[in-house]
Amino acid sequence: MDTAGxxxxxxxxxxxxxxxLTGIAxxxxxxAAARAVGMAQSNATRNLKTLERRFGYTLINxxxxxxxxxxxxxxxxxWAREVFEGIEKLAAGAAALVTPAGEELSVxxxxxxxxxxxxxxxxxxxxxxxxxxxxxxxxNSQQVIEVIQTGSSPLGFVETPEIPEAIQSKTVWTDRLVxxxxxxxxWAGRFRPLTxxxxxxxxxxxxxxxxxxxxxxxxxxxxxxxxxxxxFNSNSAICQSAIAGLGPAVLSKLAVESALKAGRLVEIPxxxxxxxxxxxxxxxxxxxxGAAGRFLDIATGKAEPRSYG
Amino acid sequence: MDTAGxxxxxxxxxxxxxxxLTGIAxxxxxxAAARAVGMAQSNATRNLKTLERRFGYTLINxxxxxxxxxxxxxxxxxWAREVFEGIEKLAAGAAALVTPAGEELSVxxxxxxxxxxxxxxxxxxxxxxxxxxxxxxxxNSQQVIEVIQTGSSPLGFVETPEIPEAIQSKTVWTDRLVxxxxxxxxWAGRFRPLTxxxxxxxxxxxxxxxxxxxxxxxxxxxxxxxxxxxxFNSNSAICQSAIAGLGPAVLSKLAVESALKAGRLVEIPxxxxxxxxxxxxxxxxxxxxGAAGRFLDIATGKAEPRSYG
DNA sequence: GACAGACATATCCTTTTGATATGGATACCG
DNA sequence: CGGTATCCATATCAAAAGGATATGTCTGTC
Numbered sequence: 001m002d003t004a005g006x007x008x009x010x011x012x013x014x015x016x017x018x019x020x021l022t023g024i025a026x027x028x029x030x031x032a033a034a035r036a037v038g039m040a041q042s043n044a045t046r047n048l049k050t051l052e053r054r055f056g057y058t059l060i061n062x063x064x065x066x067x068x069x070x071x072x073x074x075x076x077x078x079w080a081r082e083v084f085e086g087i088e089k090l091a092a093g094a095a096a097l098v099t100p101a102g103e104e105l106s107v108x109x110x111x112x113x114x115x116x117x118x119x120x121x122x123x124x125x126x127x128x129x130x131x132x133x134x135x136x137x138x139x140n141s142q143q144v145i146e147v148i149q150t151g152s153s154p155l156g157f158v159e160t161p162e163i164p165e166a167i168q169s170k171t172v173w174t175d176r177l178v179x180x181x182x183x184x185x186x187w188a189g190r191f192r193p194l195t196x197x198x199x200x201x202x203x204x205x206x207x208x209x210x211x212x213x214x215x216x217x218x219x220x221x222x223x224x225x226x227x228x229x230x231x232f233n234s235n236s237a238i239c240q241s242a243i244a245g246l247g248p249a250v251l252s253k254l255a256v257e258s259a260l261k262a263g264r265l266v267e268i269p270x271x272x273x274x275x276x277x278x279x280x281x282x283x284x285x286x287x288x289x290g291a292a293g294r295f296l297d298i299a300t301g302k303a304e305p306r307s308y309g
Numbered sequence: 310m311d312t313a314g315x316x317x318x319x320x321x322x323x324x325x326x327x328x329x330l331t332g333i334a335x336x337x338x339x340x341a342a343a344r345a346v347g348m349a350q351s352n353a354t355r356n357l358k359t360l361e362r363r364f365g366y367t368l369i370n371x372x373x374x375x376x377x378x379x380x381x382x383x384x385x386x387x388w389a390r391e392v393f394e395g396i397e398k399l400a401a402g403a404a405a406l407v408t409p410a411g412e413e414l415s416v417x418x419x420x421x422x423x424x425x426x427x428x429x430x431x432x433x434x435x436x437x438x439x440x441x442x443x444x445x446x447x448x449n450s451q452q453v454i455e456v457i458q459t460g461s462s463p464l465g466f467v468e469t470p471e472i473p474e475a476i477q478s479k480t481v482w483t484d485r486l487v488x489x490x491x492x493x494x495x496w497a498g499r500f501r502p503l504t505x506x507x508x509x510x511x512x513x514x515x516x517x518x519x520x521x522x523x524x525x526x527x528x529x530x531x532x533x534x535x536x537x538x539x540x541f542n543s544n545s546a547i548c549q550s551a552i553a554g555l556g557p558a559v560l561s562k563l564a565v566e567s568a569l570k571a572g573r574l575v576e577i578p579x580x581x582x583x584x585x586x587x588x589x590x591x592x593x594x595x596x597x598x599g600a601a602g603r604f605l606d607i608a609t610g611k612a613e614p615r616s617y618g
Numbered sequence: 619g620a621c622a623g624a625c626a627t628a629t630c631c632t633t634t635t636g637a638t639a640t641g642g643a644t645a646c647c648g
Numbered sequence: 649c650g651g652t653a654t655c656c657a658t659a660t661c662a663a664a665a666g667g668a669t670a671t672g673t674c675t676g677t678c
Contacts, residue, residue: 008346009400010324010393016666019319026549031624037317040668045626047666056407064624064674071447072406074543078424079399081545084319085567086392091318093388097381098365115387124572138380234383236390240335258394263433263607298572340655349637354657356635373644373655 017047029066089119096136103133105291109157116254154292159212169279177274180265182245193269200225205249326356338375398428405445412442414600418466425563463601468521478588486583489574502578509534514558
């Protein structure tokens with residue numbers, strides 16, 4: 001019987017131990033997994049044992065000629081893989097954020113795109129061209145356009161609908177702004193779409209001035225509307241507040257997707273489809289060549305002209 | 310200048326430090342974040358500093374009256390949040406897997422559902438009813454049906470189309486089997502849908518006999534087809550092999566979604582829509598009541614009759 | 619029956635972490 | 649202005665965790 005209460009998982013979960021576990025799934029034995037992650041077999045045994053003790057169930061069936069996962073182990077491995085997917089995106093993004101120093105490809109992007117789409121692309125790109133250092137500069141859509149115009153970056157990603165003539169663009173994602181509230185909000189569960197009047201009459205939790213999301217909202221439902229309840233400069237701060245019941249928010253579907261899935265937020269139907277195109281932009285008549293071209297392929301190829309929801 | 314090469318991120322990334330970072334985003338200061346995660350402020354300073362050193366860029370602007378995230382910090386926080394989402398799913402799943410001991414709700418499910426859908430539901434359920442211990446038993450669809458029939462579990466989730474008359478069911482997800490290959494496979498990039506003949510003539514990487522996926526495949530495209538290249542009892546083992554180029558595989562869209570997004574696998578069009586319903590099942594004329602009922606609400610409510618792709 | 623591969627255990631030493639104390643900087647308040 | 653609170657940085661020491669190495673047991677193989 002545990003006497004311990006419930007220490008939060010992130011206080012004891014060791015990523016190397018988790019990796020070891022997925023390694024066992026991939027290589028069929030504890031030793032092989034240990035070799036794969038560069039850990040001494042004896043320490044691997046120790047790590048895995050504490051992992052099992054902390055999870056509270058047996059992960060692998062040990063035998064003197066290899067180890068196989070238990071049913072629980074298989075499940076745990078699958079869940080662990082999702083964790084590592086997140087971590088790899090984080091790693092890919094972080095690697096691109098380090099202060100540029102002779103990198104071969106520099107892309108710039110606005111926040112929403114950098115948050116939700118770029119890490120995947122960066123990961124895929126890194127896999128295709130492992131030798132290439134890619135750097136990511138983050139700025140608002142207007143600044144991205146300027147950077148592209150001055151030619152100091154070959155490829156940019158923006159969420160603004162207005163793109164100068166001289167600049168080429170291609171849609172990489174069809175995003176939607178959605179209205180969300182906490183599950184206990186009066187709007188939650190309504191079937192009749194919200195009208196523009198209702199929306200403009202209600203104070204919202206909003207992104208700051210200058211953000212692409214805010215600009216799009218200003219443009220589509222107009223400037224003359226209630227003052228925001230509060231403004232934040234990050235999507236997830238808004239999510240948190242909305243979940244906490246501070247009020248309704250209008251956010252990119254990309255930003256609220258997971259909260260919707262987890263049932264922490266509810267999407268409110270709206271009379272209008274707040275669609276917006278997220279675009280790759282570059283200068284000049286030709287499609288970008290070389291590394292930038294490959295990157296563009298990944299961004300457009302993966303995102304197919306398919307909307308997220 | 311780093312002399313160090315490239316230690317894999319999971320070898321140095323500390324989850325407490327990451328949590329600290331998201332805490333700064335949420336609470337506005339390093340101290341507050343440290344308090345929130347139960348860490349001494351001094352250690353928080355130390356942890357965050359090593360985190361910054363390892364990422365290679367500055368995460369927060371320190372000031373003597375609070376700290377705010379840098380642009381890079383904001384992005385990093387967002388990416389970190391996705392990591393924690395994965396971890397929370399892992400934690401929710403793991404908590405339900407510990408050997409049942411007087412739990413209040415026991416659900417049983419087949420693999421695919423347990424892998425991809427249940428953790429989210431468990432997380433949401435746990436949030437609604439924090440006091441309730443939920444346990445999860447994992448078995449194949451046939452066994453789930455038996456358990457429901459004998460009444461030893463009030464709620465089950467299956468992927469089998471055949472459900473006995475006496476048992477009530479409700480679709481919680483519309484899944485699709487998709488044919489996938491590595492990006493360099495001859496099938497990759499073809500527009501003309503694969504025909505049934507082509508598919509049955511080609512050896513595949515398959516799930517083991519008795520799995521829901523295999524049964525569905527046997528049923529829809531028939532038993533008379535090429536022997537599998539190899540069989541695995543886990544979806545991701547198949548994914549890995551397919552990515553490695555061992556051959557084509559037919560898997561739940563749920564299982565390959567992320568590999569597709571990351572461009573590691575390609576979906577091959579097929580002449581037939583391999584749709585299958587994932588269903589919640591229970592016994593008796595009435596919908597389950599109490600905890601099981603709430604759980605069912607979550608599973609059906611969140612999954613809306615909407616397909617994943 | 620020697621051998622190899624796989625897992626467990628024990629030990630030692632280094633590194634990391636937790637806890638505590640302290641100091642400088644800035645803002646607020648009477 | 650002095651008192652006080654908040655925030656962040658640094659230093660220090662004991663405790664815990666982690667890496668390295670050696671050795672033992674079991675079990676198939678040749």
